[in-house]
Amino acid sequence: FEAQLIPGKILKRYKRFLADIDLDIDNGPNKKNEVITAHTANTGSMKTCWAENWPVMISFHDNPKRKLKYSLEMTHNGDTWIGVNTAVPNKLGPEAILDGTITELQGYETIKPEQKIGKSRIDIYLYNGDKKEPTDECSVEIKNVTLLGGDRLATFPDGVSTRGQKHLEELISLKEQGIRACMLYIVQREDVDSFSPADDIDPVYGQLLRKAQAAGVEILVYQCKVSPEEIKIIKPLPYKL
Numbered sequence: 001f002e003a004q005l006i007p008g009k010i011l012k013r014y015k016r017f018l019a020d021i022d023l024d025i026d027n028g029p030n031k032k033n034e035v036i037t038a039h040t041a042n043t044g045s046m047k048t049c050w051a052e053n054w055p056v057m058i059s060f061h062d063n064p065k066r067k068l069k070y071s072l073e074m075t076h077n078g079d080t081w082i083g084v085n086t087a088v089p090n091k092l093g094p095e096a097i098l099d100g101t102i103t104e105l106q107g108y109e110t111i112k113p114e115q116k117i118g119k120s121r122i123d124i125y126l127y128n129g130d131k132k133e134p135t136d137e138c139s140v141e142i143k144n145v146t147l148l149g150g151d152r153l154a155t156f157p158d159g160v161s162t163r164g165q166k167h168l169e170e171l172i173s174l175k176e177q178g179i180r181a182c183m184l185y186i187v188q189r190e191d192v193d194s195f196s197p198a199d200d201i202d203p204v205y206g207q208l209l210r211k212a213q214a215a216g217v218e219i220l221v222y223q224c225k226v227s228p229e230e231i232k233i234i235k236p237l238p239y240k241l
Helices: 089-098 162-176 203-214
Strands: 006-014 018-025 032-039 055-060 070-076 081-083 110-117 120-127 137-145 153-156 180-187 194-197 218-226 231-236
Touching (some): 006 070, 089 180, 089 231, 120 162, 137 162, 162 180, 162 203, 180 203
Parallel strands (some): 137 180, 180 218
Antiparallel strands (some): 070 081, 110 120
């Protein structure tokens, strides 16, 4: 994080992108509570990611173009911090490729984020030189995973995701064109041991994920260590489809 995060307690989340946060401001004898509204960069339901009065961490942005100066970064359920800012995984992915953590995506000369490939915009595009061989390029789609299921299971999505379904179809299409394609799930919580699609929430997504795997799309699941000081991808997780 560019600056130290600010602690608070979440009071409510509403209109998808807004959250009211109670800041406990301690100025000695002038201690007071201030409630601010933070931007929430998360289009999902955030199920199992918050409840009233959970501890949270927010970031402050002194940008005159921003209507809301604060952003919700993470929540705490009593066991783990949970990274709820869905913009973060798109930074974590390239970082973990460059530092060698994501071993399956090593060996490419160039890494480009948010690259347009045909009619699709891919989160990470990896390639070598003139891309003469199919193995010289790789398209990677990233998803942020925060939903907690039973038996310490991380699941995705946390709501019906037509956008996520579309992304799987695009990866299948790229694979059919001979381009290496990968679905990378980044798990931003530490109270889970494995991953599976949330068939009870979006059965179509689960079906498409299995179709993608059968078509040769690679499934990668990596877990983060989440703290107010740093969020970092640390290890792969097993998955079951």
